[in-house]
Amino acid sequence: MRLPLPDDDDPPGRDRASDQRALIGLSLVSGVGPQRLRALLAAFETPSAIFRASRSTLTQVDGVGEQTAEAILTFDDRASVRHEMERADDLGASLVSPWDERFPNRLREIYDPPAFLWMRGTLPESDRPMVTVVGTRRCTDYGRTQAHHFGAELARRGFTVVSGLAYGIDAAAHKGALDAGGRTIAVLGSGIGRIYPQKHTALAERIAESGAVLSEYGLDAEPDAPHFPERNRIVSGLALGTLVVESHAEGGALITARLAVEQNREVFAVPGAITKNSSRGTNRLIQRGHAKLVLEVEDMLEELPAVTVKEPGDVDADTVTAGSGPDPSGLSGDASVLYDALSATPVHVDELCEETGLDPSTALPTLLKLEFNGLVRQLAGKQFRRS
Structure with a gap:
């Protein structure tokens, strides 16, 4: 389904700001979800043109019936559009539309690209x-x-x-x-103003600082x-x-x-x-x-x-800060033997003892010391792995 490219010739008198408001308005129309919105954008030159279309023209678009056409024709909720734009400002979010040069080129190649993306942060160059x-x-x-x-x-x-x-x-x-x-980059199944899961709100903040948090749903859309x-x-x-x-x-x-x-x-x-x-x-x-x-x-x-x-x-x-980790180069004796025997795959202490020849009475205190120094992680059931 072809969406507009940033270098497509603009129709005469095209107003990008009006198109952006129209796109937000369409996303708020009852019954116009991402799939129908993609179909509408593929059928009309601009989002603004969709609101100016006749009922008969709208119903010719795949998936748009009489009820959806009526909802588009009667939509006049400028207050909701204004609220969505103000909400975006509060979140530090921007709308990446298909005619925006920031819209990822690889997404243009897929069969069903998103009609737009709400974004916090920045996308990498194409x-x-x-x-x-x-x-x-x-x-x-x-x-x-x-x-x-x-x-x-x-x-x-x-x-x-x-x-x-x-x-x-x-x-x-x-x-x-x-x-x-x-x-x-994190792609959400909710709005970027309603991070899901909520416990990952701080992680989303970290991601937006150097990358991007994206969603094709309304800013406060529930994680359905x-x-x-x-x-x-x-x-x-x-x-x-x-x-x-x-x-x-x-x-x-x-x-x-x-x-x-x-x-x-x-x-x-x-x-x-x-x-x-x-x-x-x-x-x-x-x-x-x-x-x-x-x-x-x-x-x-x-x-x-x-x-x-x-x-x-x-x-x-x-x-490179958080990824640096503790330095195991100074280990010696039993600590070095045990650390060398460990990997990223968890292993039970009995297997470690069998492999290294150490007694559990020696291995366990040494492993706990390595854990205290941030080199080893202990898991349930007396299993250990490198941190």
Whole structure:
């Protein structure tokens, strides 16, 4: 569905400010959701022209019946439009319309691009590569660690990391990119004035400082269930490829992966334990040839289109703060032995003792000291992994 390009010839006398107000007004008309709004914009030259159209012309647009046409023709709620614009000012938000040069070019390529985007923050330039990282909300510590790792490594190589701000994998990927001093974009299933989940409000603030928080819904739109699978086409459409870190047999991450395939994007997956339900979806993607198995970020770079990306050490030193972490180089004795035996994958203390030859009476106090120094994290059931 073709939307206007920023360099399209403007119709005579076109008023961009009026078009923006008309676009906001259309988003407030009862019965005109994102899908119908896209159809209307594809059928008429400008948003303002939609309000000037006749009933018979409106009903010729796919999905627009008599009731919706009547709602458009009778809409005259200037106060609501004014309120939405004032609300945007309060939030520091801006409307990115299809004729705006900021509108992401890759979104123009998909079948059903958003009719507009509310945005807090800034979008990267069109030639800056993006990669999507998604997964289950009910992730394991392994999945959360891998999402943070890949988010950070992609950011260090110059990629903008895209995700959905959800609990679990999404949040870990956003944080990984931020901790590495990189950029990330969150695409919401609610309005950007109603962050969901609410506990991620502070994370959304961090994202907007260097990247962007986006939504195709009204500024204070509720996080309705249908919004989340709808927004996934934007999550995948923004990027060159989608990485699924951890997914159950069904879930939003698999929807995003399917959409990425339909949009002719690359799909990658991080394998997980075959005994874990949280890895059933990702393992199936790999098994069925729907995704490339990824062990490290270089596996993704082999498949992505040729782009100019940064090497791991190219991020400015003064931007890498939270990602620096404690330094294990000064460890010695039992502490060094135990730390070397650990990885990002949690392991039980009995297995550590068997591998290192240390007694539990020696290993446990040493592990607790490493945890106190920020080098090791203890999980439930006396399992440990590197921080």
